[in-house]
Amino acid sequence: MEKLIRNTDKKILLMSHLVLGYPSLQANQEVIGEMVAGGVDLMELQIPFSEPIADGPMIARANQSALDNGFKVREGLAFIADTIKTHKIPFLIMTYYNILLAYGVEDFIKEAARIGVKGLIIPDLPPQEAAQAIGWCKEYGNGELDWIQLMTPTSSDARLQEIAGSASGFVYCVARKGVTGNKTDFGNELAEFIKRCRAATSLPLAVGFGVKSREDVAQLTDLAEIAVVGTAAIKIHEEQGAKAVGNFFAGLR
Amino acid sequence: MIKGYFGSYGGAFIPEILHETFQQLTAHYEAARNDPAFWAEYIALMENYSGRPTPLTFAANLSTKLNKKIYIKREDLNQTGAHKANNVMGQGLLVKKMGKTRVIAETGAGQHGVATATMAARMGYDCTIYMGAVDVERQRPNVFWMQQLGAEVVPVKSGSQTLKDAVNEAMRDWVGSMDNTHYVLGTACGAHPFPEMVSWFQSVIGQEAREQILKLEGRLPDRIYACVGGGSNAMGVFQGFLSDNGVELIGVEAGGRGVDTPQHAARIASNDASEGVAQGYKTFFLQDRDGQMLHTHSVAAGLDYVGISPILADLHVKGRVRFIAAKDDDVVSALKYLMKNEGLIAALESSHAVAGALMEMADIKDGSVVIINLSGRGDKDIFTIADALGDPGWKQFIAEKAKQYAGESS
Numbered sequence: 006m007e008k009l010i011r012n013t014d015k016k017i018l019l020m021s022h023l024v025l026g027y028p029s030l031q032a033n034q035e036v037i038g039e040m041v042a043g044g045v046d047l048m049e050l051q052i053p054f055s056e057p058i059a060d061g062p063m064i065a066r067a068n069q070s071a072l073d074n075g076f077k078v079r080e081g082l083a084f085i086a087d088t089i090k091t092h093k094i095p096f097l098i099m100t101y102y103n104i105l106l107a108y109g110v111e112d113f114i115k116e117a118a119r120i121g122v123k124g125l126i127i128p129d130l131p132p133q134e135a136a137q138a139i140g141w142c143k144e145y146g147n148g149e150l151d152w153i154q155l156m157t158p159t160s161s162d163a164r165l166q167e168i169a170g171s172a173s174g175f176v177y178c179v180a181r182k183g184v185t186g187n188k189t190d191f192g193n194e195l196a197e198f199i200k201r202c203r204a205a206t207s208l209p210l211a212v213g214f215g216v217k218s219r220e221d222v223a224q225l226t227d228l229a230e231i232a233v234v235g236t237a238a239i240k241i242h243e244e245q246g247a248k249a250v251g252n253f254f255a256g257l258r
Numbered sequence: 259m260i261k262g263y264f265g266s267y268g269g270a271f272i273p274e275i276l277h278e279t280f281q282q283l284t285a286h287y288e289a290a291r292n293d294p295a296f297w298a299e300y301i302a303l304m305e306n307y308s309g310r311p312t313p314l315t316f317a318a319n320l321s322t323k324l325n326k327k328i329y330i331k332r333e334d335l336n337q338t339g340a341h342k343a344n345n346v347m348g349q350g351l352l353v354k355k356m357g358k359t360r361v362i363a364e365t366g367a368g369q370h371g372v373a374t375a376t377m378a379a380r381m382g383y384d385c386t387i388y389m390g391a392v393d394v395e396r397q398r399p400n401v402f403w404m405q406q407l408g409a410e411v412v413p414v415k416s417g418s419q420t421l422k423d424a425v426n427e428a429m430r431d432w433v434g435s436m437d438n439t440h441y442v443l444g445t446a447c448g449a450h451p452f453p454e455m456v457s458w459f460q461s462v463i464g465q466e467a468r469e470q471i472l473k474l475e476g477r478l479p480d481r482i483y484a485c486v487g488g489g490s491n492a493m494g495v496f497q498g499f500l501s502d503n504g505v506e507l508i509g510v511e512a513g514g515r516g517v518d519t520p521q522h523a524a525r526i527a528s529n530d531a532s533e534g535v536a537q538g539y540k541t542f543f544l545q546d547r548d549g550q551m552l553h554t555h556s557v558a559a560g561l562d563y564v565g566i567s568p569i570l571a572d573l574h575v576k577g578r579v580r581f582i583a584a585k586d587d588d589v590v591s592a593l594k595y596l597m598k599n600e601g602l603i604a605a606l607e608s609s610h611a612v613a614g615a616l617m618e619m620a621d622i623k624d625g626s627v628v629i630i631n632l633s634g635r636g637d638k639d640i641f642t643i644a645d646a647l648g649d650p651g652w653k654q655f656i657a658e659k660a661k662q663y664a665g666e667s668s
């Protein structure tokens with residue numbers, strides 16, 4: 006994805022996030038259309054898991070609700086395949102490692118590559134456990150399927166180096182401690198953290214966790230290549246419907 | 259062997275944000291483990307505060323009835339009435355070394371929550387306990403005590419609203435609060451170093467039991483029974499005998515309404531579990547084809563957990579520990595039986611070990627020596643047990659109490 010991300014005249018790219026099957030795949034389809042129309046450049050599709058430890062209350066509830074409504078991984082992958090055929094932007098899968106394990110890690114990655122997924126974000130599979138999965142991404146992805154690594158403010162410089170060593174596509178920088186959905190102060194501390202990430206990697210950086218307004222995005226413009234918007238969009242979808250989500254993204258830049 | 263792995267189980271599958279926190283914890287744990295003074299301080303504390311060593315009580319009436327020599331390891335006599343105190347006080351000492359000021363914990367039965375709250379009160383830490391909303395209902399007396407001890411109790415309404423969901427919520431707290439907060443995990447599960455560290459603190463049970471049985475019987479036991487939720491009390495007692503191959507070790511899981519129904523929590527002693535990674539570690543989980551965790555059931559809130567200690571998973575694969583399941587009904591009968599015959603009120607969790615032993619006593623030679631680990635006492639279960647027994651006097655008392663409270667609030 007690195008080339009795709011560099012090859013733009015936009016000041017910053019927007020990556021949106023949604024939970025598959027919440028409130029339904031049909032509703033997902035509609036909101037994805039609105040997001041793309043609203044100018045979203047990349048999209049993270051989360052496959053729900055019953056134990057989403059890295060997610061905040063809002064996304065955790067969405068995971069549970071999708072499962073209660075009968076979400077199945079194979080249907081989710083078929084939906085992703087259709088979505089990729091319909092829209093031209095890069096789509097990534099975000100989920101937890103157990104979903105891959107249950108499917109068969111190699112088979113899952115093979116399938117993701119086959120349907121044209123551009124990246125995998127698996128927050129509970131740390132770099133020291135991920136070598137084999139990264140290898141399969143390379144083997145089956147032909148350079149088109151990136152394993153997205155996460156950098157966090159608590160990671161030491163040495164650890165950031167280690168993470169960078171196996172990163173490709175871009176690096177996802179977690180703007181602060183805590184789970185998704187809480188407020189982030191995009192102040193000096195963030196700038197310091199991003200500087201440490203830049204020192205560790207030459208890949209583009211995406212900054213996520215708590216981005217929710219035009220001001221937040223403007224502040225990130227000088228810091229990062231990609232702004233990630235998750236919980237804020239789910240909230241707008243819940244409260245005001247799919248159309249409002251498109252307008253929200255159109256107004257962010 | 260890779261650090262933190264037991265055969266192919268264990269590991270540390272944690273969000274990157276917690277990487278340094280686990281490094282720090284592991285470093286302090288390893289330093290403590292290599293420092294004989296730390297263990298001495300721990301033992302002194304447990305002797306003085308928690309009444310250790312706990313007795314190995316000869317169950318004279320059971321032994322006569324069953325023609326065996328049955329001994330009960332009395333973890334119910336610990337401070338707060340369960341083995342949970344062993345782990346909690348050990349981690350409490352580590353918290354001091356790490357310079358943290360707040361502790362959080364998950365709890366199922368509430369025993370680990372109460373133990374953590376007492377430790378926090380004594381050692382001067384702030385304390386938040388996460389507890390599934392379903393468990394808050396069925397273990398209300400423990401909620402009362404946690405609150406009186408000064409802990410904040412947060413009912414968890416996500417997922418199945420039981421133990422695993424309390425673990426997730428505690429993790430969500432920790433990823434934001436790790437600078438001043440330690441997560442006191444209550445069982446031998448989770449990411450490295452927890453399974454190993456919790457087992458280490460609990461190993462005091464087996465060390466004592468080994469010494470005691472040698473003194474009382476002049477020989478090692480033939481069998482040891484322990485109930486298995488996450489696996490900490492079982493690991494605790496088993497560790498005293500792991501290299502004694504003549505000692506058969508039996509873990510008793512929650513059979514619920516039967517392992518042929520979906521309503522149980524038997525990971526090993528059923529066909530419903532498979533290898534997976536969740537809550538930070540790799541083990542056998544009760545999960546569906548997609549890898550989603552299943553809803554579990556047990557009459558004992560402390561046993562209905564989807565995963566099992568990676569160390570026990572490995573001991574199962576290696577054939578060193580055998581696993582069986584005891585059903586709710588048999589557990590309640592065993593509880594009554596032990597109460598009437600020995601005057602011991604066991605927790606519903608611990609009554610699984612008793613039920614498991616009773617199920618199998620006909621299979622072994624007369625005169626065999628058997629140890630049952632009684633992980634905790636049953637007072638906390640008074641509502642559940644009274645329900646199971648359908649005691650009319652108790653119902654009437656509660657109805658009258660309710661009337662009285664209703665009058666006060668109107």
Ligand SMILES: Cc1ncc(COP(=O)(O)O)c(C=O)c1O
Nearest residue numbers: 369487488489490491560607634
């Ligand atoms: C009295 C008692 N025994 C056993 C358990 C199960 O835990 P473990 O398997 O870690 O010993 C609990 C858990 O709450 C408990 O309270």
